[in-house]
Amino acid sequence: MNRTKHRTAGELAAYLGAHVEGDANLPLRGVNSPEGAGPEDLIYVDAPKHLRRAGQSAARCALVAREAQLPGKTLLRTDNPKLAFARAAAWLLAPVRVAEGLHPTAVIAASARLAAGVAVGPYAVIEESVAIGEGTQIGAFCFLGRGSRVGEACVLHPRVTLYPGVRLGKRVVVHSGAVIGSDGFGYVFAGEGYEKFPQIGGIEIDDDVEIGANATLDRGSLGSTRIGTGTKLDNLVHVAHNVTIGEHTVIAAQTGISGSCTIGRRVVLGGQVGIADHCRLEDGCIVGAQAGVPTGKTIRSGQFVWGTPARPMETFKELHGLVARLPDLFARLKKIEAGLGR
Amino acid sequence: MNRTKHRTAGELAAYLGAHVEGDANLPLRGVNSPEGAGPEDLIYVDAPKHLRRAGQSAARCALVAREAQLPGKTLLRTDNPKLAFARAAAWLLAPVRVAEGLHPTAVIAASARLAAGVAVGPYAVIEESVAIGEGTQIGAFCFLGRGSRVGEACVLHPRVTLYPGVRLGKRVVVHSGAVIGSDGFGYVFAGEGYEKFPQIGGIEIDDDVEIGANATLDRGSLGSTRIGTGTKLDNLVHVAHNVTIGEHTVIAAQTGISGSCTIGRRVVLGGQVGIADHCRLEDGCIVGAQAGVPTGKTIRSGQFVWGTPARPMETFKELHGLVARLPDLFARLKKIEAGLGR
């Protein structure tokens, strides 16, 4: 259903800067996997092991590496076929539409400022003093609390909550069920029970961030929570109050980042990772899935850690292997003891 | 409030194929625990240790095993009292209703096809070309994206999101806040930042699946995500793009399954389990709570694994026990070294 533009292999090659081998007039309407593709779908091959699948595909046009052999297809040669495929898809396919125009059931405060081309779906609620940038789409059931600001060309899928005062940059994509700007989890113990510490700070999401379904991002208690440009958060990720995340960082599903952590640029966090409060993860570090980083720890730039509490990956693997040899170790020790007459 | 039918112990026994001992005319209106039951509630006992609780209950009728002794009650004897109790509850209690008729506030596209007996709650949004099968109930605030298809006798509790093109089979139950068909988490690194890999595949949920509150299930990137018949997903479970899950598999809360995994039939995943990408879990395997299966691993049919990275349960337990003996091991080694004059 996304296929609305009709292009040729030659036009696509020109757009991508790829080299055509074969029929430059071949029509292209979409992209697909080798198995799912029809004759007007583009496919790609980024490893020799997939050439066979590609060869058997109904697709007539494939993005391939410089030296790949794939007889009988029109080939678009490029250094990075997967990246070129991603760009080809964005170019060939109609962009996502989650709303058209301003739906009459949307409740839009008089003081809200909507730029040209903003679309708002049914039953969205946009409170006072909200500002929405040009071309942004707000899906059904979205709630934009008072004073929140959304940049241009954003897509809020149906049922996203922005608490008051949240700020999103440009081209931010937020998936269904995500909650941005909820109160941080901060209390002060008062002898018997807990009293709420103020959760009145802000939250700023920079350009080109994507936020997964049912993710939760808390506002700062005092000060702000910040997500840097180009960072991607998967479904059900939790970001606590006053966290700062740098640019182009990737955080897989169900990972949680506790209060006041600083995560650098180009960091990679696997799924279900837990980062305790006040940690510092430097640029380019990697935390393996399910690892846990204890309170206040620093992970150095470029380090790759795993386990709870997290250790350098090489150490983790060595120790994990040695633990597996413990039965042998105990047996050997017993033998020595026996030999020594104990 | 669920108690609307008035039946007798004899009628229930006939329905269940159970053997009545006592008053077959005893009226039954509901089911409950021994402690919560009133005189017209059915209880069950599936282990001798619960006979005492049952004996003290106000309930007058109990489902029990063939040999159980429970004086003073009307007994319905059966091989599997718990299963019979579940069936009795479904038979005695009024079915769940999350909507009645078509609420006037529901926004239903002209091209949507609703079969007989479909009920749609307030403020639901049903986009173009959606098809909904007979007797299905769509709760308040549900969003059914264009082209999505829902089979007959489904229940979508309030506030479920189906992205465009999602397919649900028959008798599927989806709990509040679940998101089905969101974009997979797939990007291509492009030197500086990440570009989105197309997430345009489908997602197909077969018959009798139940999906928990705030669970997230992504569509395929290319190709489809598939959930087999009878599979049950608990709250906050995450299923990534292009995952295939077989029939009658059970996945406990907060478990996450990464992209392109294949999970077999009758698999059991505990809570907070993490399965990395491209794993294969064969039929009938079991993964203990919080275990982590690393990228590309296979868990064999019938295997039971635990830990991160996951090991066979017996090995895990043995090693866990030996780790606990490390202080003794270090002490013994030191003693040997001392004896050898080191």
Add this chain to the structure above:
Amino acid sequence: MNRTKHRTAGELAAYLGAHVEGDANLPLRGVNSPEGAGPEDLIYVDAPKHLRRAGQSAARCALVAREAQLPGKTLLRTDNPKLAFARAAAWLLAPVRVAEGLHPTAVIAASARLAAGVAVGPYAVIEESVAIGEGTQIGAFCFLGRGSRVGEACVLHPRVTLYPGVRLGKRVVVHSGAVIGSDGFGYVFAGEGYEKFPQIGGIEIDDDVEIGANATLDRGSLGSTRIGTGTKLDNLVHVAHNVTIGEHTVIAAQTGISGSCTIGRRVVLGGQVGIADHCRLEDGCIVGAQAGVPTGKTIRSGQFVWGTPARPMETFKELHGLVARLPDLFARLKKIEAGLGR
């Protein structure tokens, strides 16, 4: 935007029972961090290391401990500056408003009873026989299933689901996306597939509980799920059917508690903790982040445990340290064996 009341340092000191040093007429409008504060914001210092930051702040008034030195500021001295700061914020700032009046788009059943001062936001749905206490605010898109009861002075942020029959006490705060009263995850295996065990119990949330964004709390299967007074649940927490949680317990983000667990008073659970079914966590115990407590275990009052399966913290740390010495251990063993001529 929260700053609406204008008070003086002296008035605040009187309210808090603090001792003023300096200008009691200093006006106060809000609270902030030392860095974010303007001249009419209150700050606090709860440790000597923060005195420097406070000294450089534009704030003119600070809550400090009895002996703290902070020249040039008006000081409010108190035993617990952070707690006093929390109370000062609650006193100075306008309370949260998520709704005003009864929005005309709200769907409110005729049989629902709303006390004085109840506010209901746009597109909320309140079913039959719901009762809402005085001054409670119901945000946009909230769904209150039939027969649910919400006490006085509660705040339901936008998009909260209460299944039918849910009971909330007074001053309960529920964040966006939370689901309360969904079906528990209970099935009976029936040879081929699973049949649903009845999930018809209740759920009772006591006074002063706060529930985080996208958290899920299941109703009891038979009997009830119960959350005690003053307990705080962070985002994405999962509470299964028939769990009982005591008073003033704190549960960090993404933690999951399986069916039929009993959690005591003043328990602290870190983030991503997993508690398997039928566990008993006694009053005042602490479970470290990501720890896992296996089925049926008891954690004693005051114990602090970590790891999966959870061990006493001291044991966990000792063993974790010894595992790190395994390379040395293996080397020493080899040396002994060599010396013994093996």
